Amino acid sequence: MPELPEVETIVRDLRPHLVGRTLTRADLIRASVLRFADPATFQARTEGHRVGSVRRRGKFIHLGLSGGEHLVIHLGMTGTLTLQRRDEPRAVHTHLVLEMDDRRQLRYRDPRRFGRILLGRPGQLERSGALPRLGPEPLSPNFAQSGFAEALRGSGRQVKAVLLDQAMVAGCGNIYADEACFLARVRPDRRAHTLSRAEAGRLLLALPVVMREAVRLRGTSFSDFRDGFGAKGEAYEALFVYGRGGLPCVRCGGTLQQTRLGGRTTVYCNRCQS
DNA sequence: CCCCTATCCTGAGGGC
């Protein structure tokens, strides 16, 4: 499941290969992945346009096109966006192929189709609700001053629910929510308003730490995630808790607890996390 | 406001 570090890895991979290139062909194989636009309009507004920027906001990938519109991609659970040669065989569940003027192709594949593609001007996409309101970016240098810790302490919800709320903090998903809670030594089922200033401060610091480390390792690939070139990331082996329910805690050696919180698998150490 | 559940969807893995 691509979260912030995985999407960031893809964006960094693709950026040098895409910026400055012109899209010569847009082949929308499965039109249903496109939201708020029809295929003909999509083709007309992408073909012949130049890619000016490749950026990430939360878990969204923005390709800034000449003319001012953004091609916005959310990878959902199983989405991949990879650069491939034109002659490479096309994998099943490939929904969009963008061919560039160097004859290479950017291919969007998503077996479970939880992902989506949008096209429009950024302001208009936000106003229409096509793009949700997103909270501060954990990788931003201003994150510590974003007010996240105060907003966290003002919520009556469980800490994990707050971390997964994209309007509270952008880009956090199930894996890094658990990792941040472990690093901050906070139980994910704590009510956020019961957190001390110190605990909220530790979570504020933990989010960028776990995410920067995952970016350094090029993302977590326990199942579907692939980088911009189709390769796996190395972060799964470095995770503290996610996927390790029943195994020993790396800090105290106690058995990690696995439960369900808000419908999500949640792993924590009941000795280290209070 | 918040919680819970269902929905979308495919593939992997377990039990028999």
Added chain:
DNA sequence: TGCCCTCAGGATAGGG
């Protein structure tokens, strides 16, 4: 070898 079941969970919608 095949069939059925469960599970994985990002986002969203609807009910309580």
